[in-house]
Amino acid sequence: MDRRQFIKSSGLVAGAALQGSVFAAASRPDKKRPNFLMITCHDLGQHLGCYGIKEVESPNIDRLASRGVRFANMFSTSAVCSPARGALHTGRYPQTNGLMGLTHAPWWWKFKNGETHAAQMFRKAGYDTCLCGLQHIFGAGEAGRYGYDKVLGRKKGAEETVQVSSEFLVNRKADDSPFFLKVGFFEVHRRGGSFKHREYDPAKPVHVPGYLADTPVMREDLGRFQEEIRYFDSCVGRILDSLQKSQCAENTIVVFTSDHGIPYPGAKWTIRDAGIEVPLIMYMPGGALSGGKVCDAMISHVDVLPTLLDMAEIDKPANLEGVSFADYLAGRSDAKPREEIFAQFTPAMFRDNESRCVRTEKYKLVRFFSAGRCVKYPIDVDPVRYAMHKERAATNWKPRPFVQLFDVQNDPDELNDIGGEKGNAEIVRDMSRKLYAWMKAVDDPILKGPMESPYYRDSMEDFENAASG
Missing domain, CATH: 3.30.1120.10 (Arylsulfatase, C-terminal domain)
Structure with missing residues (x-):
């Protein structure tokens, strides 16, 4: 099998552009392209109620899943932050785009020269592109270089991120240009190695994964981690409430995901499933991204960007390595997007x-x-x-x-x-x-x-x- 045949068989290239898809602008009377609200966080894995971890309180994210599509078998391309995020935002694997490790000192990994970020693709297609909060894939002051028209807010704290992104959504008019808004959170990363800034209630149930020892020390730390998730979930809920109140709610695709697995041994820092399993929830009122469906097909971070470009009817760069799953979601193809990740x-x-x-x-x-x-x-x-x-x-x-x-x-x-x-x-x-x-x-x-x-x-x-x- 030559390289071209391998790439086709394993889903390393984006699928053909959708024709008459339920996502496409041409299928709606106003022919307006959808907006995109992408929310990401650190270190979450699939540690959520809607992914079966019932001890975790995540009512807002669970509600999003109950309204949209939850991807049960979604995987990152790496077990640390920067390379995982780099693949998500380029549709290309870390080895190809150059960002194979952490971008901050003293590791200093970075994209290869000429690498194209999602924001650049959306801006070229006429989208307003805005970044709010954490990004962790390029240096400070480089947002414009990678396609963002604006950086909303000066700080990256959760409360300001919620406030500024909510203001953006509420003030957006229905007839404004379409937008790509990336909202990134530092949560649920450890602070100074711990979650001691969160209260631990021994009376609350705690989920201990099977690869971790069920000890008092482990249980307390996991309990605090669950509280961090509960707080982060409230942040997501406030942003989604603001979207619902806005004029653009009916025409916005919400994309929620994380970078890699939970911050525990046997998970983060390893490519065991616990280290690379991540959530993916997508929602837009009506059509294929609604109804509380569960997609069990295997999906990779590199597949998200080509899918979004198909949904917006934007021509995909030929060098994308992910495969679009938009046709699969729309019911136009019975074949699962890929056989392996x-x-x-x-x-x-x-x-x-x-x-x-x-x-x-x-x-x-x-x-x-x-x-x-x-x-x-x-x-x-x-x-x-x-x-x-x-x-x-x-x-x-x-x-x-x-x-x-x-x-x-x-x-x-x-x-x-x-x-x-x-x-x-x-x-x-x-x-x-x-x-x-x-x-x-x-x-x-x-x-x-x-x-x-x-x-x-x-x-x-x-x-x-x-x-x-």
Whole structure:
């Protein structure tokens, strides 16, 4: 199979433009393109009531899901913030767009020259493009360079973000130009490694994932995390209330998602499902994005942008690597958008699990490219100390294998590696071929040798300049 055939079969290119779709401007009497309100947050995973975590109080996001479409199998392309967000906003994988790790110091990853952001695509199509709150994929002062007409508000705190975005929505007129409004929250990220700014009520039920030890320390931290989610949910609710009061409510597509999994060992910083599963909820009154439906097709962050462009009838750049699922949502195609999803983790924050993965509906294969030992599950640590790099997860002292395989249908917490079982050798070979083909297609630099981080390159340049001076 050549590169072009692989890309088509695995959903690495956007689908054909919709013709007469229920989302398209041509299908509405006023022929007005839809507005887009995209709300994102940090570290949420699928830790929400509407995703089955009943101990979590998230009534506003749950209500959005009950009115729109909830995507049950939505995955990030990375287990840390910047590369995940970069893929969401470019429709291209981290290896391709260059943003493979954290963008802030001392990691300094950034987009390759000439990379095109979603805001640039919408602005070129005549949209007003506005950023409010956190973005975490480019430097301060670069919003205009990446396509935003305006940055709303001076601070990135949650309360100002709610206030400023709400004012924008309420003041918007029905006959104004269409808008793309990106609203980003720092929540539900840890602050200084903890959630101690939130109250813990031992009487409230707490959800402890199966890959974490159910200890008093873990339970208290998770309880505080749930309170952080409850607060964030209230912020989302206030923004949605403002949209509902506005003149643009009937013509606005709401897109809600997060960057990666929850901030706990065995989740964030790993490409286990717990590290790359994210929410995706979309809503627009009437039509395919309403009715409280659940879509069980596998979707990747890279698929969101081509889908939005199709919904707005905007021509898609030829280099997009995601596949549009707009036809699937509209009922014009019975074929699910993709057969597998892919993700990468480039070491950050002193984690030693450089890895790539491919996941189907049945299996998950992970390949590692840095030395390490097998972690003992369920993980028993103080999650605050772990987040602050003062404690590591215990291991069984066995070398971590080059490859792991999990039956994610029967082992969703990925506790039983079946990659070494003789009966699974062909599955390992087949999925390894798929993963290798994807890595070739996105020109993954790790195929050419150990990764060089921006810090390493800058350090060597400084060293050579000093030595030759």
